[in-house]
Amino acid sequence: MAEEVSQLLGHYSIAGFAFGWPTLHGKPTSAMVHVKSFIEELSQKENVCQLPYTTWDESYSSKNVELLVKGLDFPSHVDKAIRDQFAAVRILQDYLDAMNVDEHGLPIIRDGESDCSSKESRE
Template sequence: MRYVKPLSLFQDVLMAHTKKKGRLLGLDVGDKYVGLAVSDSSNKVASPLSVLLRKKTNIDLMATDLQSLVSEFSLLGFVVGVPLDRFRSPNRDAVQMKVFIDELSKTGKLEGVCYTYWEETFTSKNVELLLQPLTLHSVVAKTIMDKFAAMGILQGYLDYANKKQRSESSE
C-alpha cells in the first residue's frame, strides 16, 4: 500500500477511469471494528458496505478480506478516516489508525493499492444521533454506526474531490 495526497488519489482514479472503472473504499477504523463503505462506479456517491472485526491477531485475515474487496469492486484506493482533536491535530485514535494501516501494508497483500487520509471528526457522532430514536440492540447499532461512519468519511471526500475537479475543469 502506498500513501498519496487526497486529491492525487482522486486524479489517479479519474485517469484510471478512462481505461477501466475504478472505485474507492472508505474505512472507519475503530478499536474493535472497521466500518467499510464503497463508492459507485462514477465516484460520486458512497454506500455503506460492511464491518470487519478488528483484532491484533487477525490483520492477515483482514488484509485478505480487503484484497477480495479490491478485486470484487475494482477498487483503486482507500480513503481512511483520521480523527482530529479540537486543535485540528491527529488525536490518540489517529495514531492507532495509522498503526493499523502500517500493519495492513506489512502483510504485502494490498500491493498497488493507494490510500489517503480524510478527516472524520463527528462522523460516528452524527450517525449515533440518527440511530438514537431507533432503540436497536447495541451490537446492531454499533455495526450500523461503523459502516455509516465510513460512508460519511467517503462521501465527504467524494464531495470535496468532485467539487475541486469541477472547479479546476471550468478554469
C-alpha cells in the same frame, strides 16, 4: 483485518482507499496509532501496495451518525455496528464530495455527466 481487505480486492474494482483519520478538533489522538498501523500492514500486501490512499479527518462523523439514527431503537448489539457502518459511509462521502468540487467549492461536472435529467428522460 488487512488480510481480509486484501482478499476483497479480488472481488471488487478498487481505485484506492480513504481511511478515517481520528482527530479531536483537528489535533492528533491516540487512535491514530492504530489507523497508521493498519495502513502500514495493509500496504505490505502485494495486491494493495500500488493503490493510492489518503487519510480523511473523521471528526464528528460518529456524532453526526448518532443524531441520524437517534430514536430508531436498534438493539444495543446492532446499534454500534450500524453506527460504525454509517460513520464509514459518511467519511467516504465527505471525501468524495470534497474531491468533486473546484477551488471555489462548486461541483465539477465531467464530460458526459449532467447534474440534472435531460428533458427527454423526464418525458
